[in-house]
Amino acid sequence: MPTPDTLPFWEAARDERLAIQQCRSCSRYYFYPRDHCPHCSSGDVAWRDVSGSGRLISYVINYRPLPPADPEQPQVIALVQLDEGPRMLTNIVGSPADPDFLPLDAPVTVGFEPRGDWKLPVFRLAGEQ
């Protein structure tokens, strides 16, 4: 459910773009969306479409997902770090939910999954369909 400060993120995701904010004063990217930079407090910030590339930092394989997820399908709940710096919580999709297929530090790329009227950014291991 978007709020005024997060709406550009969700509107971009609906267009299958990953957009996060960058501070024009200190040049750093940040996440989650805010109207000011959490690093230097500047209000001079801008939305940027980013590469959607990153690496897998950590995860759990949740064997007890709750609806709306399929309770029969183990769910990979992961932290990824974008090439631009910020970390996001996400799901890893397109790979078996098995630690042998999910090495830490593996490169990942963004994808988008429909959720009602919106789309949700998720990640898959680079090279996986």
Add this chain to the structure above:
Amino acid sequence: MTDMHHGNVAVIGAAETTGLGVLPELSMIQLHADAARNALADAGLTVADIDGIATGGPMPMEVSHYLGITPAWVDSTMVGGCSFMLHVRHAAAAIASGAATTVLITHGESGRSRVGMSRYAVRAPDTVSGQFEVPYGAMMPFATFTVPALRFLHERGMSRTDLAEVVVAQREWAAGNPRAFRRKPVTVDEVLNDSPPVAYPFTRDMCCVVTDGGGALVLTSAERAADLPGGSRAVYLLGSGEAAGSPVMSQMAEVDSFAGFRSSSAAAFRSAGLTPDDIDHLMCYDAFAHVPLFMLEDMGFVGRGESGAFIASGATRPGGSLPMNTNGGGLAYTHTGMYSMFAMQEAIRQLRGEAAVQVPGIRTSFVQGVGMYFAASASLIFASERP
């Protein structure tokens, strides 16, 4: 105005709910009341003696009015599981400054039976967490609080065995505690291979129990405590610290260490004028088996990467050099949802010499808490004697 630390403020009453574990006959507020009345009886005081109230979950007046207390000092600090430890710290400041005389801190939670709990849902869909964590299935603690663990292990060359060793060590304590929810001793192999997988790398035994219960504390000045019936059993606050970080897991400053643990524990040691070598007994809030590993390293009890070997060495088990989570912890004793009240109760029992599995000669106890996953931290150092 006196210093809030160095033993100037005392715990004069401490008790848990009469029952603990599965209590479908009691609502959340009844658990608060049962714990409060037990703690007042322990102190030899009545509600008429209480001029300050602190709680997290319900609003403080829901508890104070239910009990018949008209407070002149109120604290509703709510940062998740370690809230009650922040209440102790805030109450100590209030008592030291004269803002309150005698403070009651209550916890009650129908965490298992969910009686009288329906209003306390968190992670609404328009919060930061609701937008950027919940849509990925990060709702239940076992699938959220646990996410940083693999990175912690990976960075240190540790493994799931190190998580299992935490469980094994704490079951040794729980085995002798009749109020513990899980009392059966376990082996590393059983924790890894026989316990059902919940959220890799965690099996069920690496996750806390889910229970109903509560606890309460009564604090007053050390001077006043000396004149009260329970004065000889008073426990003193030597030092404390608190910290808050990100409300969402993804924005921890580091994934494999919690800045809040580092800063609040350092503040507690500094305010007490103590170091880890001075601590006889340790309670590390263990909602999941990785949390004590983070804490031992972030607090400086062991060096980076040494937490697993320290636990495996038996140092924290019965007879070890640093008895830790001696009630069995959240992994085995009880966990209502906000465990810190029970960690403090065990520290106080050990300092009073009244624990179910009593360790001889405990004079100082460090309680390290965590709140809303890795979002908040609290650190308290208690002592059996006023320095």
